[in-house]
Amino acid sequence: MAKKQSLNEHGYGYGGAPMTKARYIRIQMKRTWQGYLMVLPFTVIFIAFTVVPVVISIALSFTSFNMLEWPEWKGLSNYIQLFLADDLFVTAFANTMMFAVTTGPASFILSFIIAWFINELQPRLRALITIVFYAPSISGTAYTIWGVFFQSDIYGYVNGWLLKMGLIDSPIAFFRNTAYIVPLCIAVALWTSLGTGFLSNIAGLQGVDRSLYEAGAIDGVKNRWQEAWYITLPQMKNILMFGAVLAITGSFGFGAVVDTLCGRPSTDYVAWTLQHHLGEYMSTRFEYGYASAIAVVLFAIMMIANMLVQKFLSKVGQ
DSSP states (O other): OOOOOOOOTTSBOGGGOBOOHHHHHHHHHHHTHHHHHHHHHHHHHHIIIIIHHHHHHHHHTTEEOOSSSOOEEOTTHHHHHHHHTOHHHHHHHHHHHHHHHHHHHHHHHHHHHHHHHHTTSOHHHHHHHHHHHHHHHHSTTTTHHHHHHTOSSTTSHHHHHHHHTTSOSSOOOTTTOHHHHHHHHHHHHHHTOOSHHHHHHHHHHHTSOTHHHHHHHHHTOOSHHHHIIIIIHHHTHHHHHHHHHHHHHHHHTTTHHHHHHHOSSOGGGTTOOHHHHHHIIIIISOOHHHHHHHHHHHHHHHHHHHHHHHHHHTTTTO
16 A cells, blocks of 8 residues: 655655655645634635725726716826826825825834833833823824814913914914915824834834843944844844835825825915825715826835835844
């Protein structure tokens, strides 16, 4: 009777015959079928509510579709109109990139640095300070506090202080003045950016093996910055990647803050983003084909940003 075919530690069957990669994968899947069964519900939900909508959106971006009639094929017309005929899209694209470049890296770095310092505190004090920094991100409309402080009449705290000190003659409409809208929105976005990524950094720092620091000191690590670069960051690459994805998503999805504080649209469209442009064509004009083209452009930008971050993080500790 022939022996049952199986793999040894080198991936070969009995008799030394090499095992093909496809056969090796099939055998391994049979051995670990329970694991595949457990992840099946998530896989089905992920495909149904993430992969399929993305694929449908890409397909609709080449059509004219208003939800009432069948999609009409238009080829690249939507994309040509986006980049060559839609001036507001160009404005939204430039504003989105500006917000992403300023708030994305800043919030990511800020989350890690604050978590790094908090990690050195005593447990009870660390818990208290963590809540203080985390609270703005979990309070859904916490940034409306900024609306109170920068209210456009004499009842706004900032205007009241400036008038009392004689620095201005009349109240400033901060969230209607194009000179103040963008800086204030960036400040609010950074203030509310210490969310899940911030907590994951604290958890990651708690999980770093302390003995590595002793080994690093023996190998020549001289200060805390070298400890962070050669020991802490390499041990947290997965968590850093998770935080980077959240930062990228948040920075490119910049919109709710602007709507609440500045109205929609903001004065002279100075804070108009791709998120606003997408919502305009999807929920107001019901031009789903054109909106899908905007969504695809936004998705492509986020994917490129994600790959750049991955490339950067791969060099951490080198």
